Amino acid sequence: MVAAITSAVRDVRRGWTRALCAAGGAAAAAFAWGIEVPLLGIRLNVRFGGMHPQTVVAGQVIGAALVAGLLGWLLLAVLDRHAPRPRAAWTAAALLVLAVSPALPAAAATTTSAAIGLIVLHLAVGAAVIPGMGRTARRPGFPSRDA
Numbered sequence: 001m002v003a004a005i006t007s008a009v010r011d012v013r014r015g016w017t018r019a020l021c022a023a024g025g026a027a028a029a030a031f032a033w034g035i036e037v038p039l040l041g042i043r044l045n046v047r048f049g050g051m052h053p054q055t056v057v058a059g060q061v062i063g064a065a066l067v068a069g070l071l072g073w074l075l076l077a078v079l080d081r082h083a084p085r086p087r088a089a090w091t092a093a094a095l096l097v098l099a100v101s102p103a104l105p106a107a108a109a110t111t112t113s114a115a116i117g118l119i120v121l122h123l124a125v126g127a128a129v130i131p132g133m134g135r136t137a138r139r140p141g142f143p144s145r146d147a
Helices: 002-039 058-082 086-100 103-108 112-134
Strands: none
Touching: 002 058, 002 112, 058 086, 058 112, 086 112, 103 112
């Protein structure tokens, strides 16, 4: 009985920590946007195809960062159940996504400063989410919830 309670408490703490990591990624993105746009005067304009240039606003940055954090949480939950070394697998996948993710915004940016600003936003989210959420992964040798 004690083992079941301890496991349940650990799962609740893990969930809260992962939620805070996702929120922390959104906060990091908002903080970076707040420095780039109002303080440094960078215009985060992007253009996709023949469309008119669009400005990336704080709400879009926060929303995209929150979605990325929640998708990372989902991937980590799946890896916790099925991978023998979930932390290593998740960290590798997250770093791969972080390496690829700035490609589209950088290509769509209308200026060099906008491209750099968008890349910095991606790096800020990755720096907040990847190490924090990776620490919550099940350690090798510990049974998953299915066991």
